[in-house]
Amino acid sequence: MSTSADGPFEGGGALQGAAELIADPQQHRFRKSLGVWHVVGLAMADVSPTMAVLLLTAGVVSLSGTFTIGACLLLSGIVVLIALCLGELSSRNPSAGGMYSIVRETLPAPIAWITLLNYVLQGVFIPASLTLGIAIFVKDLFPQLPIGNEVIALVALGGAGLIALTRVEVGAWTTAAMVVVEVAVLGLITIAALLNWNQNLVEVTMAPVHLVDGALIPVTFAVAITALAPAFNIINGYDAALGFSEEMHDGARTIGKAVVIAALLASILITVPFTAAVVAAPDLKEFLSSATPVVYSVEKALGPYAKAIVDIGVIIALFNGALSLIMYFARGVFATGRDRLWPAAVNARVGSLNNHGVPAWGVIALVIPAVPLLFVNQLDWLIIFSGTMITAVYFCIGLAALWSRIKDKTSPRPFRMPLWPLPALIVTLFTGFALAQQETQFIVGELVLAAVALMLFALSKAWSTRPTRGA
Numbered sequence: 001m002s003t004s005a006d007g008p009f010e011g012g013g014a015l016q017g018a019a020e021l022i023a024d025p026q027q028h029r030f031r032k033s034l035g036v037w038h039v040v041g042l043a044m045a046d047v048s049p050t051m052a053v054l055l056l057t058a059g060v061v062s063l064s065g066t067f068t069i070g071a072c073l074l075l076s077g078i079v080v081l082i083a084l085c086l087g088e089l090s091s092r093n094p095s096a097g098g099m100y101s102i103v104r105e106t107l108p109a110p111i112a113w114i115t116l117l118n119y120v121l122q123g124v125f126i127p128a129s130l131t132l133g134i135a136i137f138v139k140d141l142f143p144q145l146p147i148g149n150e151v152i153a154l155v156a157l158g159g160a161g162l163i164a165l166t167r168v169e170v171g172a173w174t175t176a177a178m179v180v181v182e183v184a185v186l187g188l189i190t191i192a193a194l195l196n197w198n199q200n201l202v203e204v205t206m207a208p209v210h211l212v213d214g215a216l217i218p219v220t221f222a223v224a225i226t227a228l229a230p231a232f233n234i235i236n237g238y239d240a241a242l243g244f245s246e247e248m249h250d251g252a253r254t255i256g257k258a259v260v261i262a263a264l265l266a267s268i269l270i271t272v273p274f275t276a277a278v279v280a281a282p283d284l285k286e287f288l289s290s291a292t293p294v295v296y297s298v299e300k301a302l303g304p305y306a307k308a309i310v311d312i313g314v315i316i317a318l319f320n321g322a323l324s325l326i327m328y329f330a331r332g333v334f335a336t337g338r339d340r341l342w343p344a345a346v347n348a349r350v351g352s353l354n355n356h357g358v359p360a361w362g363v364i365a366l367v368i369p370a371v372p373l374l375f376v377n378q379l380d381w382l383i384i385f386s387g388t389m390i391t392a393v394y395f396c397i398g399l400a401a402l403w404s405r406i407k408d409k410t411s412p413r414p415f416r417m418p419l420w421p422l423p424a425l426i427v428t429l430f431t432g433f434a435l436a437q438q439e440t441q442f443i444v445g446e447l448v449l450a451a452v453a454l455m456l457f458a459l460s461k462a463w464s465t466r467p468t469r470g471a
Helices: 018-023 036-047 049-064 067-092 098-106 109-120 122-141 149-164 168-194 201-206 221-231 238-247 251-280 284-289 293-338 344-350 360-373 379-407 422-436 440-463
Strands: 209-212 215-218
Touching (some): 036 049, 036 168, 036 251, 049 067, 049 122, 049 168, 049 221, 067 098, 067 201, 067 221, 067 238, 067 422, 098 109, 098 238, 109 122, 109 440, 122 379, 168 251, 209 284, 221 379, 284 293, 293 344, 379 440
Antiparallel strands (some): 209 215
């Protein structure tokens, strides 16, 4: 371990310290050790399909009932279009900064700062909420366990952080193994649901109903529209592939393939099991009134062992998601230091790699501020607001995909989206519409976040020692 003035987290040997990294951003030394399926596995851990099916669908079901199937189908199409935009933009200049770097390379600096803040803060809020979820399900599995939820969450967060500090292959194989377990749990849920078919698939999909004052009522267009923004949180996380693009073999050519595969898998692994759970529900009223409707169907289908299976599956999914998120967003933090966005002392830390070739200070920058969130009671609000933040980022991605070809028609694009500009235009309009449908409190929160980002942009002019790209 280096004992240089740059601190204990800088790597030695073939790796460069922070000073060299920042002096020449093109000479960073991420190891090219990942293939397409490593990266897809990491992205799928971020998607966490088990968590999405068992937990995240519940909020949309409470709003739009069985139209949630339609919402997932519609969102699956949008997700693929977003992936096409991400694939083309990232193939031009693969970067650990993920969506922040894409926007920074294409759109004006103030928009890049707004994207950055919306992007990085998810790496603090979401792992904290996921590890608290782990505590809840551990206590449900072992109700006599004499340990507080905060302690369990802290141990889980620390474990995820420690794995994220090791060689990237360790995290990749760990998350891939847990994704296999998740898929097995989802497969069991799907098979059990199909063996207990109770509802007409065409009716629940094409003539959806929701529960109002204890009665099943047809879903109106107005109700369906209000479900689109929350549904955006269900199929999400496939963009994590971008954060590992610099560590891929021939990342410029293969990153587009990885993100599209991750988006397609996410859509299938979430939509199919959820649809199966709806058709397996013996009583739609009970299904729609349940706080965890999919769990209700699983318990009815699998009997007394269902609860333990669900608990174990969700615990694995939550830890997997937290680990993948920390690994992903730590690379985004690293990119900000490499891009010299902060004061020099901060850049020297977060813009460095440890002796495993991973951004250790980036991991620390996410885990430390996440710890206090384990002891507050507003995480539900933070989870929903995270959905607002990711929608805002995707809106900027749509704009970047539109502007990129207009701005620069000659640069090589190893991965080109088909039918441009249609995918980018649909993404921009859909995400803008989804943002407009959010509750006022979340729109206000997003405006406050944008104002803070613009303030940081102004301050960056004072502490910057060299102009940055796009500034």
